[in-house]
Amino acid sequence: EVRLVETGGDLIQPGRPLRLSCAASDFTVSSKFMSWVRQAPGKGLELVSVIYSDLNTYYADSVKGRFTISRDNSKNTVYLQMNSLRVEDTAVYYCAREGNDYSMGYWGQGTLVTVSS
Amino acid sequence: EIVMTQSPATLSVSPGERATLSCRASQSVSSNLAWYQQKPGQAPRLLIYGASTRATGIPARFSGSGSGTEFTLTISSLQSEDFAVYYCQQYNYYWAFGQGTKVEIK
Numbered sequence: 001e002v003r004l005v006e007t008g009g010d011l012i013q014p015g016r017p018l019r020l021s022c023a024a025s026d027f028t029v030s031s032k033f034m035s036w037v038r039q040a041p042g043k044g045l046e047l048v049s050v051i052y053s054d055l056n057t058y059y060a061d062s063v064k065g066r067f068t069i070s071r072d073n074s075k076n077t078v079y080l081q082m083n084s085l086r087v088e089d090t091a092v093y094y095c096a097r098e099g100n101d102y103s104m105g106y107w108g109q110g111t112l113v114t115v116s117s
Numbered sequence: 118e119i120v121m122t123q124s125p126a127t128l129s130v131s132p133g134e135r136a137t138l139s140c141r142a143s144q145s146v147s148s149n150l151a152w153y154q155q156k157p158g159q160a161p162r163l164l165i166y167g168a169s170t171r172a173t174g175i176p177a178r179f180s181g182s183g184s185g186t187e188f189t190l191t192i193s194s195l196q197s198e199d200f201a202v203y204y205c206q207q208y209n210y211y212w213a214f215g216q217g218t219k220v221e222i223k
Contacts, residue, residue, distance in 0.1 A: 035212075037161075044204065044214060044215075044216045044217045045153075045155075045161065045204055045206075045214040045217075046214065047211075047212045047213070047214065050211075050212070058211060094160055094161070096161075099151075099163055099166055099172065100166055100167075100170075100172075101149070101166055101167060101208070102149065102208040102212075103151035103163055103166035103167075103206065103208055104151070104153075104161075104163060104206070104212075105163050105166070105172065106163075107160040107161055107162070108160060109159075109160055110160055
């Protein structure tokens with residue numbers, strides 16, 4: 001059974017860095033595109049970043065230059081390095097995997113990032 | 118950038134009734150359209166991809182239709198577990214979500 005487990009969420013001050021992890025089971029992260037999607041409190045879904053199987057990446061304009069997505073094939077884990085965090089980055093961050101096409105067929109349970117002084 | 122617009126924002130429906138949710142794209146996305154369901158405190162769940170194909174394990178009461186810029190999600194007979202927020206997403210050019218439609222009990 002495909003499983004995605006996010007960790008790393010925390011309460012952190014503006015301007016500080018934080019790294020999120022998404023550990024995958026029952027498939028290899030290098031074989032599918034993997035993404036991070038966030039949801040601010042009471043708001044909708046926002047795609048943050050994607051890493052394709054060929055290592056190409058995509059970033060939303062709101063995080064470009066501050067966030068970096070990567071993966072470690074040996075650990076079957078995807079990461080989101082978040083630098084220069086802002087209050088508006090406060091959200092639940094979900095890891096999601098490619099489904100049958102370019103939809104997001106599998107989701108983790110999410111990890112909460114709170115940026116506040 | 119493709120903008121996805123969902124309507125209505127909130128839909129009040131009685132159990133057993135039909136619910137029809139709409140999603141419009143600012144430019145054609147072909148059939149590269151997915152629908153997700155999200156319940157409070159839970160992660161989104163894929164319902165429909167390719168505009169009309171049900172994901173694994175999704176009941177037949179959920180159906181999707183449309184192509185180009187106009188799409189519809191229909192829930193034929195609402196069950197108690199269907200009251201949730203529904204999001205459409207295009208993946209024809211990168212990805213973009215709609216703002217969601219909340220289906221609530223009337």
